[in-house]
Amino acid sequence: MTQQDNNVTEATTSISGGKEAPEILSNQPAPEQAAEVARDLQRVLDGEFPEARATMREILNDKTMRPLAGLPLEEARAITTEKLFKVLESGLPHGVFRPEQGGTGKIGESLVSIEMLGHADLSLMVKSGVQWGLWGSAVGNLGTERHYKLVEDTINLRALGCFAMTERGHGSDVQSIETTAHYDPETQEFILNSPTASSEKFYIGNAARDGRWAAVFCQLYTPGNEESHGVHCIVARIREEDGSPIEGVRLGDHGHKGGLIGVDNGTMMFDHYRVPRENLLNRFADVDEAGNYSSAIENPNRRFFTMLGALVRGRVTVGAAAGAATRTALDIATTYANLRRQFASDESLPEKRLIEHRKHRLRLIPAIAKSYGLQFATNTLISRVTELDRRGVDPTDMTKEQEADQRELEAHAAALKAANTRHATDTIQDMREACGGAGYMSENLLTSIKADSDIFTTFEGDNVVMLQLAGKELMTGFAKELGGLKPLEMVRFGLDSFGSLLRRRTAADAIIQNLQDTFTDSEETSLFDPANQVKLLTERENRLMLSLARRLSPARKMDVADAAEVVDKAQDHLLAVAEAHVDRIIFEAFLDAESKLTTLQGKKVFEQVRDVYFLSLIVDNASWYLEQNLLSGTRTKAARAALNDLVDSLGPWSQTLVDAFGVPSQLRELSLMEPYEAMTPVCEFNPSKGPK
Amino acid sequence: MTQQDNNVTEATTSISGGKEAPEILSNQPAPEQAAEVARDLQRVLDGEFPEARATMREILNDKTMRPLAGLPLEEARAITTEKLFKVLESGLPHGVFRPEQGGTGKIGESLVSIEMLGHADLSLMVKSGVQWGLWGSAVGNLGTERHYKLVEDTINLRALGCFAMTERGHGSDVQSIETTAHYDPETQEFILNSPTASSEKFYIGNAARDGRWAAVFCQLYTPGNEESHGVHCIVARIREEDGSPIEGVRLGDHGHKGGLIGVDNGTMMFDHYRVPRENLLNRFADVDEAGNYSSAIENPNRRFFTMLGALVRGRVTVGAAAGAATRTALDIATTYANLRRQFASDESLPEKRLIEHRKHRLRLIPAIAKSYGLQFATNTLISRVTELDRRGVDPTDMTKEQEADQRELEAHAAALKAANTRHATDTIQDMREACGGAGYMSENLLTSIKADSDIFTTFEGDNVVMLQLAGKELMTGFAKELGGLKPLEMVRFGLDSFGSLLRRRTAADAIIQNLQDTFTDSEETSLFDPANQVKLLTERENRLMLSLARRLSPARKMDVADAAEVVDKAQDHLLAVAEAHVDRIIFEAFLDAESKLTTLQGKKVFEQVRDVYFLSLIVDNASWYLEQNLLSGTRTKAARAALNDLVDSLGPWSQTLVDAFGVPSQLRELSLMEPYEAMTPVCEFNPSKGPK
Numbered sequence A, B: 001m002t003q004q005d006n007n008v009t010e011a012t013t014s015i016s017g018g019k020e021a022p023e024i025l026s027n028q029p030a031p032e033q034a035a036e037v038a039r040d041l042q043r044v045l046d047g048e049f050p051e052a053r054a055t056m057r058e059i060l061n062d063k064t065m066r067p068l069a070g071l072p073l074e075e076a077r078a079i080t081t082e083k084l085f086k087v088l089e090s091g092l093p094h095g096v097f098r099p100e101q102g103g104t105g106k107i108g109e110s111l112v113s114i115e116m117l118g119h120a121d122l123s124l125m126v127k128s129g130v131q132w133g134l135w136g137s138a139v140g141n142l143g144t145e146r147h148y149k150l151v152e153d154t155i156n157l158r159a160l161g162c163f164a165m166t167e168r169g170h171g172s173d174v175q176s177i178e179t180t181a182h183y184d185p186e187t188q189e190f191i192l193n194s195p196t197a198s199s200e201k202f203y204i205g206n207a208a209r210d211g212r213w214a215a216v217f218c219q220l221y222t223p224g225n226e227e228s229h230g231v232h233c234i235v236a237r238i239r240e241e242d243g244s245p246i247e248g249v250r251l252g253d254h255g256h257k258g259g260l261i262g263v264d265n266g267t268m269m270f271d272h273y274r275v276p277r278e279n280l281l282n283r284f285a286d287v288d289e290a291g292n293y294s295s296a297i298e299n300p301n302r303r304f305f306t307m308l309g310a311l312v313r314g315r316v317t318v319g320a321a322a323g324a325a326t327r328t329a330l331d332i333a334t335t336y337a338n339l340r341r342q343f344a345s346d347e348s349l350p351e352k353r354l355i356e357h358r359k360h361r362l363r364l365i366p367a368i369a370k371s372y373g374l375q376f377a378t379n380t381l382i383s384r385v386t387e388l389d390r391r392g393v394d395p396t397d398m399t400k401e402q403e404a405d406q407r408e409l410e411a412h413a414a415a416l417k418a419a420n421t422r423h424a425t426d427t428i429q430d431m432r433e434a435c436g437g438a439g440y441m442s443e444n445l446l447t448s449i450k451a452d453s454d455i456f457t458t459f460e461g462d463n464v465v466m467l468q469l470a471g472k473e474l475m476t477g478f479a480k481e482l483g484g485l486k487p488l489e490m491v492r493f494g495l496d497s498f499g500s501l502l503r504r505r506t507a508a509d510a511i512i513q514n515l516q517d518t519f520t521d522s523e524e525t526s527l528f529d530p531a532n533q534v535k536l537l538t539e540r541e542n543r544l545m546l547s548l549a550r551r552l553s554p555a556r557k558m559d560v561a562d563a564a565e566v567v568d569k570a571q572d573h574l575l576a577v578a579e580a581h582v583d584r585i586i587f588e589a590f591l592d593a594e595s596k597l598t599t600l601q602g603k604k605v606f607e608q609v610r611d612v613y614f615l616s617l618i619v620d621n622a623s624w625y626l627e628q629n630l631l632s633g634t635r636t637k638a639a640r641a642a643l644n645d646l647v648d649s650l651g652p653w654s655q656t657l658v659d660a661f662g663v664p665s666q667l668r669e670l671s672l673m674e675p676y677e678a679m680t681p682v683c684e685f686n687p688s689k690g691p692k
Helices: A031-046 A050-060 A071-089 A107-120 A123-141 A143-157 A299-310 A312-341 A358-391 A400-434 A437-439 A446-457 A461-480 A487-495 A509-520 A529-556 A559-569 A571-594 A600-620 A622-627 A633-659 A665-670 B031-046 B050-060 B073-089 B109-118 B122-144 B145-155 B300-339 B356-392 B400-434 B438-439 B447-455 B464-481 B488-498 B509-518 B530-557 B560-569 B569-595 B599-620 B620-628 B632-661 B664-670
Strands: A163-164 A180-184 A187-195 A201-204 A214-219 A231-235 A249-253 A266-270 A273-276 A285-287 A294-297 B160-164 B179-185 B189-193 B201-204 B213-221 B231-237 B249-253 B266-270 B273-276 B283-286 B293-295
Touching: A031 A358, A031 A600, A031 A633, A031 B273, A050 A071, A050 A107, A071 A123, A107 A312, A123 A163, A123 A214, A143 A509, A163 A201, A187 A231, A214 A266, A231 A285, A231 A299, A231 B438, A273 A446, A273 B050, A273 B283, A294 B050, A294 B300, A312 A400, A312 A446, A312 A665, A312 B569, A312 B620, A358 A400, A358 A571, A358 A600, A358 A633, A400 A437, A400 A446, A400 A461, A400 A571, A400 B400, A400 B447, A437 A446, A437 B447, A446 B400, A446 B438, A446 B447, A461 A571, A487 B145, A509 A529, A509 A571, A529 A559, A529 A571, A529 A600, A559 A571, A559 B569, A571 A600, A571 B356, A600 A622, A600 A633, A622 A633, A622 B620, A622 B632, A633 B122, A633 B560, A633 B569, A633 B620, A665 B031, B031 B050, B031 B356, B031 B599, B050 B073, B050 B109, B050 B266, B073 B122, B109 B122, B109 B300, B109 B356, B109 B664, B122 B145, B122 B160, B122 B213, B122 B231, B122 B300, B122 B447, B160 B201, B179 B300, B189 B231, B189 B620, B201 B213, B201 B356, B213 B266, B231 B273, B231 B300, B249 B664, B300 B400, B300 B438, B300 B632, B356 B400, B356 B569, B356 B599, B400 B438, B400 B447, B400 B464, B400 B569, B438 B447, B464 B530, B464 B569, B509 B530, B509 B569, B530 B560, B530 B569, B530 B599, B530 B620, B560 B569, B599 B620, B599 B632, B620 B632
Parallel strands: A163 A214, A180 A214, B160 B213, B179 B213
Antiparallel strands: A180 A187, A187 A273, A201 A266, A214 A231, A249 A266, A285 A294, B179 B189, B189 B273, B201 B266, B213 B231, B249 B266, B283 B293
């Protein structure tokens, strides 16, 4: 929780050396003006694929697509499976696959469409993700022509499949999985086996009920090789058409979960189960009839990570859908705050709307601002995935630059996955609380959004692991750029440079260059100055990287165990690097989006949203800025006071800000916090008579 | 999230001016030593009523009391109602009521017993709280001898009842409720009526299914008086014995909720429903046959708050039970962290247990430390409720001192309710995440603990309202003590004084006096020195109160609307005062508990737990201490590093720390994160065969 200082009552005097203060926006916007601003903001928020979003909004407003809470497990599963066919109509699944596989190759549209499902029904989003994104992409990206028929059946829901990677004993460390596949040249089959209890496939979506197929990740063995060739993927039938498990496959049901009960997660084990040689997904490695292993990628480690490259899209959509779910929660709670009256300041005054309480504004508006930033950054990420896909890089033969691009993309996806899902978990919880008891009633969606989104911080890559991955990638790049410098020089270099040493290409490149060119730094520079804002965020990222580099450098000369100890002790530091990085990336996405607005009033509102995001970061990290002498206590206090001023100014615009999210309107209607209609009247009764 | 600085690698040099560092405890305690320490700690955690805790542990280990997840609504409700009879056997309900009412008056034991229910089943805790704590206490505390028979039936579950206070339009501001009761002298009846849609009784426990009675809070009118006499409470039958609603009463069902589905929350409206005059709970006000109103308490406002005094126990138990639920979650996640292996630091090294990752220790151990502190503070609160009850104060005729005691108790209960439930919501979420996918499976309890406890931040007094109440009470006392001083003098007085201006009596009074007497302040004083720790926490509370007093003082001369504006703008400041207060109260409860330990090793471990709690506060509020120049950047960085050292030191003791919570053993067994047994095998299969 942010610690309030509050010694400063006059907010903005010292935030900008007395030069400026935030303009206070008009008290309550006229409806037409508000609508115009909402349209302008929505256009920018919708990003590169507005048609895909529009299509999905229409589908999600269909009555059959209403989210349903409190259903029995089997009913929830059946309804979710039915809804998949509605998603199929949208053309979304076809976008995931290349034309030669029966798809359209519209990857950007498909990613955005999956994101949109997150507004309404995370079970459906995950079920879609499992079917087309994980199972489908495994077959599509790791397979070859001989698997195209299966891809087609997958698109059209004739082949429902599982992505059988995680094992009971191995979640995030996939390279350690224990399921084996031994090749038998006599029958030209692979023998799938689960040798230990910890090798059981676990939490596998589609496994408990619907799945007929599975993409089984396993250690691959060929005759004459004692060692595994590493993790590979083999497709296997797991159920007969009638739903009974195939002999040699044992399937289990995880039953009820904390959320996502529309997704049938289950377990899977193999008892020397034989599948044809052709079931190996052989794009990156193959075994010939005689049992000879070959791969275009020599290095087993590189091969493994190339195969896992497909996971990146899963991470992108998990983050993006968590973002959409958060926006629905913000929409519900903000609409409620603008309607609900509670407490008068004094008996003689009318009861105030919730939004008129400052503490309530401080709950809603910084969270809305962060959702804006995350959506911009996620849009940018989706555009980059699309762009890389369009370029059609051959993963077996990448240039150094392409490899760096790919790694950077993965680091970004990981960092944004963590940031989006962390924000989701925190904000959805807070919005539930902001709606009081009404927020706890199932018909108001908030509790099911909460329950369903909860696992998003953990699955598709645990957030701690994701941030480590991003942090390590950043440090690797950093070490390269700084290779020759000694620690002391590094410090000097770091502190003297404006902008990041390793400022990865972002959408806002030109804008930032321009800001840098015109920027003059001084103690008095305003915290509202975007150039100064970029500088302060960049400084944090750079200094954290520098100090981490210093901290880790002795490890190079140590033995493995001691070095591991040093790295473990710096784990929180590494995570802080990744967080600082993603904070800056989001901010730059704000700057990029800002340039696309067309209305004056839209720009004014937007600028304050950006300032709220920025000042929240300063307030949350005030102790760091103070310890580093980058800001004085007077300025951090002023930042806190300015944040208060800004939420006061944006309070009357709060409804407009969430209108711009374009949450499918049915969801808000269902959640109007007037659960009267939804309740069963036990007796007929007319409450409108006055007192006798 | 705490921002890591991490420039400091050598932890403790500057935390204590180079004089000391935390002792690193033995690497892995011997089992006997660990058991001895756990016993010592548990004795102190169990507090004043260990027998009541022991009884309840036994009951909660009964197989019939197992928590069940994923049940259909009606089944969950039926099972919860059945379990009430098991709770009745414990003698808990009798403790709530005085001997002349058929109880035993063992209030402390009953409060602790309700708290213990929170370990296992929050639906059962809330259902018990509704039946005996809310409905029962309303009849018992607001009624007179003519209601004793109803009390007896309530204790023995022959009369199940509702506490019908909250209305659709009025949650926290009870004084505005709209339900009316008009007295009719002709028939000597009250006519209960719900005049508007917003007057509908809402979220009422026991209303949807089980309740036969309700304590209806309403505006009371007597003939010849246009104005309401204020909020009073009248008991009313709402259902026939067969469960059908009585004519004139409309009952609704809230249906499925985000959690607590074992509790049948519903709605209630009245259509000119007549009940006998004697149904008025007439301890504090009465209406005679002719319709004359009388009350021993003249002031309607005071009368209202006297009637609401009974609510204090509800708040105490809600906070306490949230604390117990949190301890169960910590127990599950810590046990898991000590068993589960994931990730090696290097391929050549064995996989590490989760607890061996520092980030994981930083997740678990500060949360465990805070749970210790909250339990100590809650124990103290329960002891004070018991003590006040023993004194048998007449609420209609209190001395000034008794009134102050009562108000202070209410403020403490409110502040601790908020602190306990905030900690619960944050920690249970984090423990779910700390267990990864396993934590999301319903059989492992964490998700139902999460869902059930979620509403605790909102109900029985929304946390924001609770903290405001506590903050206002503190400021009132503060203003009295400082009445004569001008702002500048106040500042001087505040800054020069050691200890709080308004240090309310806490259990640790003598200990703190002793610390003060021997304390010499200096820049170099160690952050491990308990006297310095008290001083730093007290300074924060005092300074926040002083600055708030300065900020609010102009409001005295303003008109109501302007003054209300000033107060609203300072809302976050007021909440910060309450938070600083409760942080200190908890810390002092630590000091009190420390003095009761009997083993040397127990004391060593305990001291580090206390230091973790203290340093977490310093780290969380570092920006404030820096802005106030109370700590230098070097020291706040050192505090962060020392916190890291401490969680390293306590890591091997983490299992011992949660063992000491004495969570009913059945719960840990059920949650061993080996959900293998709980799954339905789809086909018979023996996984133990090795690879072919």
